[in-house]
Amino acid sequence: MVQLLDILFVCTGNICRSPMAEALFQSRLIKDYPEIAADALVHSAGISAIEGNPSTSSAVQAMDLWGIDLEPHRASELTPGILLEADVILAMAREHLLSIERMEPRALERSTTFKHLAAMSSLITGRLGLTTVRSEKAARARIAGLFELLRESAKADGFMADIQSRGSDIIDPIGSSLRVYLGVAEDIESSLDDILLALFGCPEAVSEG
Secondary structure (H helix, E strand, O other): OOOOEEEEEEEOOOOOHHHHHHHHHHHHHHHHOHHHHOOEEEEEEEOOOOOOOEOOHHHHHHHHOOOOOOOOOEOOEOOHHHHHHOOEEEEOOHHHHHHHHHHOHHHHHHEEEHHHHHHOHHHHHHHHOOOOOOOHHHHHHHHHHHHHHHHHHOOOOOOOOOOOOHHHOOOOOOOOOHHHHHHHHHHHHHHHHHHHHHHHOOOHHHHHO
16 A cells, blocks of 8 residues: 655644645646655644634635635644654744744654745756656655755754745735735745655656657
């Protein structure tokens, strides 16, 4: 039995940023890396989430424009167990890395921010190449190499992200207008190409073309 590749998105309440990132990532994974999508668990949780809370109405409306139904989403509270099971942990902001460190320090070796991974994509693909990953086993090997590269470039604070820079953050849209939510969704989507290249190489259609 294949063990699913566990990809976790983390934010605060798990009702806007991380559900949108999860949904957009899952959509692209199914489209561009179907073999990996079949062996992957993509999910999200919040450090202060209230179990069962629905996504905000603005998050649902924003995802509607991408053809994604976020209505069924319900919030999950982040726990040490969830962190320990994850193979890749993508935090929406630096504060979430700090919370991960307090909750389960061992999980930091598999954690970075969403934006930092996108920023490091060129370095990662330059070292690991762009060959399409097509299996769970190959994905785990590439991800191990990816985090090794992130550790090599990490600062002395031990975080595999620029903990001093707002550029590592996806802003929190809670309580803001739909326009702000759309901006957050676009910010997430604009990073996805680089993140997916870093994690899995070229999309299957590109590698075959």
